[in-house]
Amino acid sequence: MLKITNLVKDIWKHRQSYLFVAPFYIMFLLFILIPIIAGILLSFTYFNAVQFPTWVGWKNYQNLFSQDIIFLQHVVPNSFKFALFVGPLGYVCAFFLAWLIAQLPTTLRTIFALAIYAPSLTAGIAMTVVWQVMFTGDRTGYLNSFLLKWGIIEKPVLFVQHSEILMNIMIIVSVWASMGIGFLAILAGILNVDKQLYEAGRIDGISSRLQEIWYITVPLMKPQLMFAAIMSIVYTLKSGAIGTQLSGSNPTPNYAGQLMINHIDDYGFIRYELGYASAISVVLLGVCYLLSRMFGYLFAPKEGE
Numbered sequence: 498m499l500k501i502t503n504l505v506k507d508i509w510k511h512r513q514s515y516l517f518v519a520p521f522y523i524m525f526l527l528f529i530l531i532p533i534i535a536g537i538l539l540s541f542t543y544f545n546a547v548q549f550p551t552w553v554g555w556k557n558y559q560n561l562f563s564q565d566i567i568f569l570q571h572v573v574p575n576s577f578k579f580a581l582f583v584g585p586l587g588y589v590c591a592f593f594l595a596w597l598i599a600q601l602p603t604t605l606r607t608i609f610a611l612a613i614y615a616p617s618l619t620a621g622i623a624m625t626v627v628w629q630v631m632f633t634g635d636r637t638g639y640l641n642s643f644l645l646k647w648g649i650i651e652k653p654v655l656f657v658q659h660s661e662i663l664m665n666i667m668i669i670v671s672v673w674a675s676m677g678i679g680f681l682a683i684l685a686g687i688l689n690v691d692k693q694l695y696e697a698g699r700i701d702g703i704s705s706r707l708q709e710i711w712y713i714t715v716p717l718m719k720p721q722l723m724f725a726a727i728m729s730i731v732y733t734l735k736s737g738a739i740g741t742q743l744s745g746s747n748p749t750p751n752y753a754g755q756l757m758i759n760h761i762d763d764y765g766f767i768r769y770e771l772g773y774a775s776a777i778s779v780v781l782l783g784v785c786y787l788l789s790r791m792f793g794y795l796f797a798p799k800e801g802e
Contacts, residue, residue: 540776557776571752587675595684617677632656660753679725686721726792
C-alpha cells in the first residue's frame with residue numbers, strides 16, 4: 498500500500514511531464530492498442546457487420562488452418578515467395594544504393610537520394626502513370642509495343658491477367674517502390690560514421706571497400722539497419738494492394754497475386770465476414786511481431802559493443 502501511495506505522489510509531482518506525453522499515449526491508445534484488442538476479440542466471433550458478434554471460440558482459426566483452401570494453397574505460398582524476394586532484395590538494394598550515394602558530393606547526393614526516395618511517396622500515382630501503362634494488355638502498352646516491334650511476340654500479352662506472370666510483376670514493382678524511409682535511415686547511418694575510423698582501419702590492415710563496409714560501416718549503424726529491416730517487414734506485409742491495383746480485381750486472376758492483405762480485404766470488405774477477417778489479421782500481426790523480434794535480435798547491440 499505504501500508503494501502505491503508513493504507512486505501516486507511521484508506521478509502528481511511530475512504531472513506537467515505527464516501532460517506533455519499525454520497526446521502520444523492517447524493516440525497510441527485510440528489508434529493502436531484499442532484496435533488491436535478489438536481485433537483479437539472479434540477474431541473469436543462471427544460478425545457480419547449487421548448483427549451483434551456471436552462468440553465462436555477457436556472456430557475461425559481452425560477453419561483458417563484446416564479448411565481454407567485458398568489460404569493454404571495460394572495465400573501462404575504467394576506471401577512467402579513475395580516476402581522472400583521483396584524483403585531481402587529490397588533491403589540489400591537499399592543498402593547498396595545508400596552506400597553508393599554516400600560517396601557522392603553533397604549536391605549530387607541530395608538529388609539522387611530524392612530521386613530514389615520519391616517513388617515511395619508517389620506509389621499510387623506511379624502505379625497508374627507508369628506500371629499500368631507499362632503492362633497494358635494491348636498494343637498501346639509499353640512492353641507489348643516493344644516486344645511486338647522487335648518480333649519477340651506475335652500478339653499482345655495480357656501480363657497482369659496472366660497467373661504465371663502477375664507475381665513476378667508484383668515483385669518488380671514492389672522492389673522499385675520499397676526505397677522509403679528505411680533507405681533514408683540507412684543513408685543517414687552511413688553518413689554518420691566517423692571518417693577517421695576508415696583511416697584507422699587502413700592503418701590496421703583493411704585493404705578494400707568491402708572490408709570497410711563489413712568491419713566498420715555495418716557494426717556502427719546497427720540501429721539504422723534494424724529500423725530499416727522493420728520498415729521493410731511492414732512494407733512487405735502490407736503490399737497486397739499492388740496485385741489488385743495491377744490486375745484490377747480482388748481476388749486476383751486465379752489467386753496468383755493473392756497475399757495476406759488481399760485475403761483480409763476479401764473476407765472483410767467483400768464478404769463482410771469480419772470475425773474471420775480479424776482472425777487473418779491477428780495471424781498477420783503475429784508474423785510481423787515475430788519477424789520484428791528476429792531482426793531486433795540480429796541487429797541489437799550486443800554486450801560490450
